[in-house]
Amino acid sequence: MMSAKRRETLLKIAVGAVVGLFLLDRMVLSPAFAGWKAQSVRLAALQQKVKNGRQLTEREKSLRARWDEMQRANLPADMSSAENDVYKALARWTSESRVSFTSLTPQWRNHDEGYETFECRATAVGEQAALARLVYEIETDPLPARIEECEMTARDAQGRQLSLALRFSFVRIEEQGRAAR
Secondary structure, three states: OOOOHHHHHHHHHHHHHHHHHHHHHHHHHHHHHHHHHHHHHHHHHHHHHHHHHHHHHHOOHHHHHHHHHHHHHOOOHHHHHHHHHHHHHHHHHHHHHEEEEEEEEEEEEEEEEEEOEEEEEEEEEEEEHHHHHHHHHHOOOOOOOOEEEEEEOOOOOOOOOEEEEEEEEEEEOOOHHOOOO
16 A cells, blocks of 8 residues: 555656646647647748749740730820720721610729729610620720620510620820839
């Protein structure tokens, strides 16, 4: 049999060991594991950034070619020349698609990022194929045009005559935006 004094000593050692292990876990192991986990997350994020950077450098030639193409297709710096180009494009689209605009509201918008947009709200009327052709002409035009909103509604019970409400814009890169390569 164990004496009471010896049992008390073993219990003190056991309690000290448990408290020591608890403190070791709270002060050393848990922070170390949390640090390793955070480091793993940071390392994964850095590896992703490196991967993205490598992909960009691999695509640099095509990206630069696309940027040069965008600059060549850019609207002229002179507002009246730019508007003239837009109206010529509108005339091309309507002749190619055989659609006429029933309303057209143009507006210039400045953006802080070094570019301006010439935004147009328009309504066109026609058959589905003609309106689809109009959308195609806008999206494939050499000018930097983009359809922002597009809504089609039927004007008759059979759905033969449709109305197309559009908001599209043209971009003009300002001189300082062109230089920032």
